[in-house]
Amino acid sequence: MTDEAPDLRASDADRERVAEVLRDALAEGRLDMQEFDERLEAAYKARTYGELAPLTRDLPAGAATPAVSLRKDVAPDSGWRGRIVGGDGSSSWAVAILSGFQRKGTWTMPKRFNCFAFWGGGEIDLREADFADGEVEINCVAIMGGVQVIVPPGVEVVVRGIGIMGGFDHREDGVAGEPGAPRVIVTGLAFWGGVGVERKPTRAQLARLKEQRRQERLQRRAERRELRASRRDERRERHASRRDERREDREHRREGWA
Known part of the structure; x- marks a missing residue:
């Protein structure tokens, strides 16, 4: 967490990073169970960076936790500000041919992600991801296969894919996002296959x-x-x-x- 902007709103990913540091500290014996419970409860209740920073300040991993980059075009009071980090993504493409792929956990979603599934399947999970831009695009081509896109609550989703003897899941299409939240556009083609889009909690x-x-x-x-x-x-x-x-x-x- 950064001490330079203590009043900025923390995101779910920020709180979870602090929780991971606390779990590691408990496993290493740096915290006893009572201290761990108190700090973990405080982490999940925290609303700003200033409330999160003291929880790991006396822990080695906490001192090394990198500060997130901030985009100027996101509202200062937005809980998503810390997750739109700019730069390049961790991964920009994936292929599954008679196999599968996953992009999940802590990673950076690029401005455009291309994936292809042929007699296979893939999962793109954005619940713990950062975003390289406020608007990102996932281009899915599924031929006799499938791709599942999982987004966190609060994200705006736009589905523009085409299904030929297959289908795109439009249930999340058009759901309004939270202020400052990224916009996820899902495009592509499903031929004898499917592309699913669902919203799950982090x-x-x-x-x-x-x-x-x-x-x-x-x-x-x-x-x-x-x-x-x-x-x-x-x-x-x-x-x-x-x-x-x-x-x-x-x-x-x-x-x-x-």
Whole structure:
């Protein structure tokens, strides 16, 4: 994380990079479990670089974490600013002939990516990727094969491919993107094959959802424990009240006999 722009909004990829540094630190014994849990929770709750930076400042990997490049044409308050990095992509083409290919994890999507699948299949996963430009194009040619394009929430998708005895998935076409989010254009040809486009949450979002569900389960358990404790207290109070009543009855009877 960079200290030069602490007020800039952090992206899901930024939070996940910090989480990876923390996991490595836990595995190496630099953090105990309590510190790891506290820092990980703070990382997923962080909204700016300034909130992320202190979490890894005292860790070797954290000090070496590179600062991301920033495009000036993206809104300053955009959560996507740190993921549009400019420059060249990590990979600009892929071929699958009677085989398969994958582009996933942390990589840089170029301005144009070309892929070809013949009796094979490929997967292009942009959920953890950075983008070389605010508008990128994926050109897919699938002949008796298939290509699956996975985009994160918030990205605008435009599908312009043609299917001949095959098909392009247009379900995500035209969905408005978040401010400052990249635009992904999917073009090409599917002949006796298919090109699918689907939107899936990122690892950071899945981790947050998992943590949210865990917290909800813990909250429900705590509420059940409180309810059981309250019922036990009520039963004890009723038993105590009955004992007092019986004691008073016995005292009244003794006084009457006296």
